[in-house]
Amino acid sequence: MRKILILTTGGTIASRPAGKGLEPEAGATMVRAAVDALKPACEVDIQPIAQLDGSDVQPEEWQAFARAVIEACPDYDGIVITHGTDTLAYTAAMLSYMLRACPIPVVFTGAQAPLSRPLSDGSENLRCALAMAQSQKPGVFVAFDRKVILGTRAVKVRTTGFDAFKSVNYPYVGEVNARGLVLNAHLPKRPSQLFSPELRLCKRVFLIKLIPGFNPDVVDLLASLGYKGVVIEAFGAGGMHVIRRDLTDSLERLTRQGIPAVVCSQCLYEHSDLNLYKPGQLALEKGAIPGYDMTTEAAVTKLMWALGQEADLEAVRKIFATNFAGEATLPQAGESR
Numbered sequence: 361m362r363k364i365l366i367l368t369t370g371g372t373i374a375s376r377p378a379g380k381g382l383e384p385e386a387g388a389t390m391v392r393a394a395v396d397a398l399k400p401a402c403e404v405d406i407q408p409i410a411q412l413d414g415s416d417v418q419p420e421e422w423q424a425f426a427r428a429v430i431e432a433c434p435d436y437d438g439i440v441i442t443h444g445t446d447t448l449a450y451t452a453a454m455l456s457y458m459l460r461a462c463p464i465p466v467v468f469t470g471a472q473a474p475l476s477r478p479l480s481d482g483s484e485n486l487r488c489a490l491a492m493a494q495s496q497k498p499g500v501f502v503a504f505d506r507k508v509i510l511g512t513r514a515v516k517v518r519t520t521g522f523d524a525f526k527s528v529n530y531p532y533v534g535e536v537n538a539r540g541l542v543l544n545a546h547l548p549k550r551p552s553q554l555f556s557p558e559l560r561l562c563k564r565v566f567l568i569k570l571i572p573g574f575n576p577d578v579v580d581l582l583a584s585l586g587y588k589g590v591v592i593e594a595f596g597a598g599g600m601h602v603i604r605r606d607l608t609d610s611l612e613r614l615t616r617q618g619i620p621a622v623v624c625s626q627c628l629y630e631h632s633d634l635n636l637y638k639p640g641q642l643a644l645e646k647g648a649i650p651g652y653d654m655t656t657e658a659a660v661t662k663l664m665w666a667l668g669q670e671a672d673l674e675a676v677r678k679i680f681a682t683n684f685a686g687e688a689t690l691p692q693a694g695e696s697r
Contacts, residue, residue, distance in 0.1 A: 414444015438493030615647030624651025
């Protein structure tokens with residue numbers, strides 16, 4: 361019988377109505393009751409490590425959650441982390457980088473309705489997460505609505521619907537059907553390198569979503585405020601203004617200061633390609649780092665993690681040219697992107 365640890369961090373799944381809306385309960389009473397009702401074919405320990413609404417999970421919590429996984433890893437076959445849905449995709453992406461080569465499954469889940477409600481989706485999400493945690497497939501995953509998503513490819517797309525998360529630009533790694541949890545061929549391979557966690561990160565990263573008429577002075581202001589990296593959600597395949605308000609000049613100034621600027625697409629699906637149009641090519645010439653088909657969550661957390669490992673711009677550029685945890689589909693030889 362496999363041994364699974366559930367780390368509870370709060371979130372909707374473990375919330376009750378309070379004076380000012382839903383609030384996470386102290387301890388893990390609801391989660392324990394739900395797990396006992398499921399009668400899983402594994403031994404389950406539960407350990408509360410936080411009592412937070414998902415919107416309050418920040419970089420300090422990412423490091424704390426990663427440490428909890430590292431400490432428990434030798435004693436368990438898999439780990440489930442219950443988490444508020446609002447920032448779950450960010451946490452799953454960041455821990456995918458921090459815990460590269462983790463030898464066991466680490467599975468995030470949560471709920472759109474609390475376990476305290478009769479029609480909650482929490483029990484089914486826990487059931488799916490526990491099944492994935494028993495799979496002996498290493499990696500960081502998100503289990504939600506009877507689907508399993510790679511940790512760097514999950515995006516929250518609904519505020520109340522039970523199918524709250526989608527796998528973006530990557531197939532689901534598993535789905536629940538009449539045969540149980542069926543895993544596909546897109547699972548990460550068992551790591552060949554030793555498990556060597558890297559928890560350092562840089563919090564001074566800013567995300568910009570371009571709009572028509574965006575003022576490039578904002579980018580220069582970020583540098584003066586001490587930000588160390590910028591992620592830009594550009595138009596379409598990577599477009600940005602180059603007339604009247606030339607953003608590429610600001611990118612060049614960032615590059616001269618050693619500040620990386622990662623450019624990805626506002627479009628949820630398919631990849632960005634900065635070589636496709638003239639504005640994107642100018643951005644590349646001025647130092648922009650391609651974000652390929654990464655989600656915003658994966659790009660932002662990767663830049664924070666990369667700057668925690670390396671302050672040098674060229675080292676960060678090399679990190680973004682490497683696919684660490686399935687976060688990017690890198691161009692093959694002869695492709696532009």
